[in-house]
Amino acid sequence: MFIVAALYQFTRFPDPASLRPGLLEVCLSNGVRGSVLIAREGINGTIAGPRAGVDAVLAAVRALPGCEGLEWKESRVDRLPFGRMKVRLKREIVTMGQPDVDPLARVGNYVLPKDWNALISDPETVVIDTRNDYEVAIGTFRGAVDPGTRAFGEFPDWWKANHERFAGKRIAMFCTGGIRCEKSTNYLLGQGLNEVYHLKGGILKYLEDVPEATSLWQGECFVFDDRVSVGHGLKPGGLASCGACRRPVADADQRHPDYEAGVSCPACVNEYSQTDRARFRERQHQMRLAAERGARHLGG
Numbered sequence: 165m166f167i168v169a170a171l172y173q174f175t176r177f178p179d180p181a182s183l184r185p186g187l188l189e190v191c192l193s194n195g196v197r198g199s200v201l202i203a204r205e206g207i208n209g210t211i212a213g214p215r216a217g218v219d220a221v222l223a224a225v226r227a228l229p230g231c232e233g234l235e236w237k238e239s240r241v242d243r244l245p246f247g248r249m250k251v252r253l254k255r256e257i258v259t260m261g262q263p264d265v266d267p268l269a270r271v272g273n274y275v276l277p278k279d280w281n282a283l284i285s286d287p288e289t290v291v292i293d294t295r296n297d298y299e300v301a302i303g304t305f306r307g308a309v310d311p312g313t314r315a316f317g318e319f320p321d322w323w324k325a326n327h328e329r330f331a332g333k334r335i336a337m338f339c340t341g342g343i344r345c346e347k348s349t350n351y352l353l354g355q356g357l358n359e360v361y362h363l364k365g366g367i368l369k370y371l372e373d374v375p376e377a378t379s380l381w382q383g384e385c386f387v388f389d390d391r392v393s394v395g396h397g398l399k400p401g402g403l404a405s406c407g408a409c410r411r412p413v414a415d416a417d418q419r420h421p422d423y424e425a426g427v428s429c430p431a432c433v434n435e436y437s438q439t440d441r442a443r444f445r446e447r448q449h450q451m452r453l454a455a456e457r458g459a460r461h462l463g464g
Contacts, residue, residue: 167218170237172208172343174267175230188251190224197246208257237368239398245390261317272349272360277373290333294344298411303383334359342366
């Protein structure tokens with residue numbers, strides 16, 4: 165049994181590059197895999213490994229400047245959902261492309277999962293899903309607005325084009341683990357809104373805390389690892405991932421003429437060149453060879 169921990173913390177890192185070697189070393193030396201992003205604005209990532217290993221990494225993160233109060237979400241899996249460990253330097257830990265947005269200055273009102281149903285059931289509340297379109301497609305909250313964005317950086321333009329639809333309403337926003345809403349709520353407050361709320365801990369915390377019998381969540385929640393999606397209780401879902409574009413694919417997608425394992429799916433069949441497709445096919449071939457040897461191909 166392995167532990168999966170999703171974490172983020174907005175804080176000031178004057179020299180994020182100096183933090184990378186030590187964090188990578190503690191991950192590798194404790195058998196932890198996953199992906200961690202470090203930027204001047206903080207840290208964001210999902211890691212997986214044995215209980216003691218994950219605890220060691222979390223302790224190392226909490227020891228970083230401004231991370232003493234780190235919160236994270238955990239789930240348990242039977243196999244590691246990551247093939248390797250990556251610690252990368254980025255301009256932003258979640259890319260919105262708005263230099264004036266600062267979650268450390270102010271954010272919307274946090275709403276605990278136990279109180280979320282009441283808020284979003286109020287007809288005076290507009291519920292907005294801040295995730296990408298392919299994430300929304302496999303699951304969302306009943307009645308939520310889908311901005312139809314392909315990347316989080318498109319959200320400000322969507323809001324500017326649509327904000328008049330929501331005049332006089334309170335805004336409730338949600339995302340996978342809460343990090344996007346730290347920025348999106350700060351952005352809306354900067355646009356002059358007063359009543360802005362967001363789900364504390366995101367969908368993952370809601371699915372962990374709220375019983376399925378009383379849940380307003382419909383479908384599955386996309387996650388950025390080999391599990392692809394999770395449901396209530398954070399149990400792994402029933403979706404696979406396209407080896408080319410990484411979008412989720414259901415059984416029906418895998419039976420579609422445009423689906424080729426590791427190469428294309430109906431959503432991305434026109435998005436890559438023939439050179440790209442040849443590279444994907446070779447990667448898929450190497451993955452099959454690795455599987456036959458009982459190994460894991462890290463490019464998969």
